[in-house]
Amino acid sequence: MGTLGIASEKGTIPVRQNLFEKDNSGQAVLIGSRCEKCGNVFFPQKAYCDRCNAGDLIPIRFGRYGRIQTFTIIRQASPEFKVPYAIGRVDVDEGVRIFTQLLADDLGKIEVGQPVELVLDRLFDEPNGTEITGYKYRVVRRQK
Numbered sequence: 001m002g003t004l005g006i007a008s009e010k011g012t013i014p015v016r017q018n019l020f021e022k023d024n025s026g027q028a029v030l031i032g033s034r035c036e037k038c039g040n041v042f043f044p045q046k047a048y049c050d051r052c053n054a055g056d057l058i059p060i061r062f063g064r065y066g067r068i069q070t071f072t073i074i075r076q077a078s079p080e081f082k083v084p085y086a087i088g089r090v091d092v093d094e095g096v097r098i099f100t101q102l103l104a105d106d107l108g109k110i111e112v113g114q115p116v117e118l119v120l121d122r123l124f125d126e127p128n129g130t131e132i133t134g135y136k137y138r139v140v141r142r143q144k
């Protein structure tokens with residue numbers, strides 16, 4: 001397990017430990033686990049493999065990119081959530097499907113199959129002002 005650089009940033013803490021960290025270049029990466037016995041990959045990390053019951057799982061970092069498998073736009077929510085926003089599932093290269101909030105400049109242009117990249121973003125603030133950070137995926141802007 002690498003160091004959780006995010007945890008040490010002042011006034012910002014991750015929503016849960018061991019979900020994500022920053023790699024050596026300062027980019028956010030998710031942390032999953034891979035079964036040494038059968039090769040199955042999980043996110044979030046697990047202690048035992050669902051497929052073969054082995055207990056020898058090792059932590060792995062996922063790449064930062066994936067593709068939208070499905071999504072929906074939320075237009076009504078309780079008052080603490082600003083609408084509209086998009087949620088969906090992202091397929092990452094390691095073969096895992098991740099449920100996440102999706103970010104885009106224009107929510108109306110989100111499409112299935114679009115490439116997305118991992119970002120760390122504010123989820124909510126604690127009453128004492130501490131910002132709670134989580135992972136989201138943002139649509140990759142097209143190169144001109």
Ligand SMILES: [Zn+2]
Pocket residue numbers: 035036037038039040049050051052053054
């Ligand atoms: Zn296994």
